[in-house]
Amino acid sequence: MTARLRAWPYLAPLLILLGVWVYGPAVFTVVLSFLDWNLTTPPVGVVGLDNYAALWRHPEFAQSLVQTVLYALVLLPFSTVVPLALATLLWSRPGRAAEIYRAILFLPVILAPVAVAVAWRFLLNPLQGLVNEMLGALGMPPGNWLGDPATALVVIVVITAAKVVAFNMLLYGATLASIDRRVVEAARVEGATALDVARSIVLPHVARPTVVLALLSLVLAGQWTFTNISVLTQGGPDGATDNVFYRIYTLGFTFFEIGEASAAAVVLLAGFIVVALAWGLVRRVSRAT
Amino acid sequence: MRPDHRPALFGRVAWHAVLVVCCLLTTFPVLWALITSFKGPADVFSANPIPSPVTLENYAAVLSGWPVLPLIANTFVMSAGVALGQIVVAVLAAFALVELSPRLRPAILVAATVALVIPPQAIVIPQFLLATRLGWLNSPVGLIVPQLGAAALAVLLLVQHVAEVPRSHVEAARLEGARSGEVLWHVVLPALRPAIAAVGILVFITTWNEYLWPLLIAPRAENATVQIGLAQFQTEGGTDYGALMAAATLTSLPIVLVYLLASRRVTDAFLQSGLRT
Numbered sequence: 245m246t247a248r249l250r251a252w253p254y255l256a257p258l259l260i261l262l263g264v265w266v267y268g269p270a271v272f273t274v275v276l277s278f279l280d281w282n283l284t285t286p287p288v289g290v291v292g293l294d295n296y297a298a299l300w301r302h303p304e305f306a307q308s309l310v311q312t313v314l315y316a317l318v319l320l321p322f323s324t325v326v327p328l329a330l331a332t333l334l335w336s337r338p339g340r341a342a343e344i345y346r347a348i349l350f351l352p353v354i355l356a357p358v359a360v361a362v363a364w365r366f367l368l369n370p371l372q373g374l375v376n377e378m379l380g381a382l383g384m385p386p387g388n389w390l391g392d393p394a395t396a397l398v399v400i401v402v403i404t405a406a407k408v409v410a411f412n413m414l415l416y417g418a419t420l421a422s423i424d425r426r427v428v429e430a431a432r433v434e435g436a437t438a439l440d441v442a443r444s445i446v447l448p449h450v451a452r453p454t455v456v457l458a459l460l461s462l463v464l465a466g467q468w469t470f471t472n473i474s475v476l477t478q479g480g481p482d483g484a485t486d487n488v489f490y491r492i493y494t495l496g497f498t499f500f501e502i503g504e505a506s507a508a509a510v511v512l513l514a515g516f517i518v519v520a521l522a523w524g525l526v527r528r529v530s531r532a533t
Numbered sequence: 534m535r536p537d538h539r540p541a542l543f544g545r546v547a548w549h550a551v552l553v554v555c556c557l558l559t560t561f562p563v564l565w566a567l568i569t570s571f572k573g574p575a576d577v578f579s580a581n582p583i584p585s586p587v588t589l590e591n592y593a594a595v596l597s598g599w600p601v602l603p604l605i606a607n608t609f610v611m612s613a614g615v616a617l618g619q620i621v622v623a624v625l626a627a628f629a630l631v632e633l634s635p636r637l638r639p640a641i642l643v644a645a646t647v648a649l650v651i652p653p654q655a656i657v658i659p660q661f662l663l664a665t666r667l668g669w670l671n672s673p674v675g676l677i678v679p680q681l682g683a684a685a686l687a688v689l690l691l692v693q694h695v696a697e698v699p700r701s702h703v704e705a706a707r708l709e710g711a712r713s714g715e716v717l718w719h720v721v722l723p724a725l726r727p728a729i730a731a732v733g734i735l736v737f738i739t740t741w742n743e744y745l746w747p748l749l750i751a752p753r754a755e756n757a758t759v760q761i762g763l764a765q766f767q768t769e770g771g772t773d774y775g776a777l778m779a780a781a782t783l784t785s786l787p788i789v790l791v792y793l794l795a796s797r798r799v800t801d802a803f804l805q806s807g808l809r810t
Contacts, residue, residue, distance in 0.1 A: 265682030
């Protein structure tokens with residue numbers, strides 16, 4: 245028996261799992277998007293592009309698309325500039341204290357998103373929550389944080405941002421760890437300020453990971469918000485915090501509109517394919533230069 | 534103090550100040566929830582950060598009125614099952630891709646990477662239909678098996694570590710007539726132990742915190758996980774904030790304990806997963 249044949253039994257579990265639970269469902273999503281199927285009844289039949297047309301007729305879907313992009317743009321600095329600044333700060337004074345700060349700052353990644361969302365809801369309670377109490381003490385009017393479309397979106401963004409900052413701070417930290425500290429010391433001896441070091445040593449080092457993290461956050465930002473939206477706002481008020489990821493869930497599991505939800509999922513998948521192709525292009529270009 | 538030391542001292546103080554503020558900003562809500570869980574009904578809403586008096590009545594209320602221990606048990610079974618299952622699948626696949634058929638490696642690693650990037654929401658409807666058709670609604674199997682499809686990340690992480698096992702050790706075992714299974718068990722697996730621990734911790738924590746799939750597949754209270762139980766508790770018993778905060782604390786406790794005991798190992802595991810993407 246050749247080595248290649250012997251490999252298959254070892255690979256089979258992975259390939260079966262990927263086929264049944266990832267790639268199969270991806271293909272089946274496309275199929276479902278052409279069916280008229282409300283989960284409560286058997287599939288009625290093939291309806292072609294009707295589900296896509298229905299999505300287009302409902303302004304909620306367009307709104308969720310726009311807001312998916314909005315989330316990505318608003319979260320962009322929190323996946324690049326902010327964690328880079330924090331990681332540089334930690335890197336500039338290595339030692340026990342930096343380790344402890346890093347461990348605390350990473351907590352939002354570890355903590356259960358539902359528990360964090362519940363804690364936020366308590367702080368933001370419109371009647372007696374701590375945030376409004378504090379504002380009152382400062383003589384400012386209370387806010388109906390989760391009930392007001394504008395502030396609800398900000399709340400979801402802030403909670404999500406803490407997690408994104410925490411994770412990317414770690415990634416930037418690993419990149420910075422590969423900088424030769426002797427170069428930095430030599431520069432400092434020659435009279436370079438901390439800002440000079442940041443600009444001419446740190447920045448060139450982190451340029452490439454920043455591009456990757458920015459792209460990644462554009463792709464994943466909507467996904468990161470899902471649990472917060474589900475626990476705190478259910479996409480409301482008036483769809484203000486909705487995005488495509490939550491829209492698919494609402495269509496499929498609140499309205500049981502399997503066809504329309506699948507069509508929305510196909511739109512999302514198509515978006516991912518476009519970004520993946522763009523990413524491949526960026527990598528090819530950056531390798532060539 | 535000599536004058537030229539003053540900027541250094543100022544810099545150090547500013548450095549600590551900025552980081553302390555950042556730590557407070559990101560962890561304050563959770564910290565406040567923890568504090569509130571020890572407050573009595575009279576001062577739940579007070580801005581005083583010190584509970585007066587410190588009380589455990591919220592914990593008593595949660596433990597007696599809410600199935601917190603079964604929820605934790607369900608979540609533990611799911612997280613341990615998913616972690617163990619993914620490790621077995623990924624070790625087998627990583628071994629095959631490095632030792633048995635390196636030619637398949639690029640293609641299968643691409644397939645694994647693509648699987649990781651597909652957003653869960655985009656494929657969750659067929660997953661749900663299939664799992665319910667199999668009769669897996671409200672069952673541990675339904676919670677565990679579909680989440681094994683995410684083993685792709687574990688594969689990507691472990692392939693590098695299998696590749697780092699010295700060739701000479703593998704060759705030596707082969708010369709002594711060891712079959713592939715024996716090479717895996719006696720040579721590769723012992724060398725992989727730290728990597729397996731890291732992947733295990735990573736998968737365990739992310740599965741413990743998983744929300745979407747448990748929400749759909751195990752909605753019944755007896756089978757739910759802590760995240761779903763907590764979300765339901767919030768909508769049903771929303772006014773008893775002391776108990777709610779105690780519940781949030783209890784359900785986060787196992788993960789936080791793991792993190793306190795092995796924070797370096799946990800961050801390293803997350804780091805590796807992030808560097809892959």
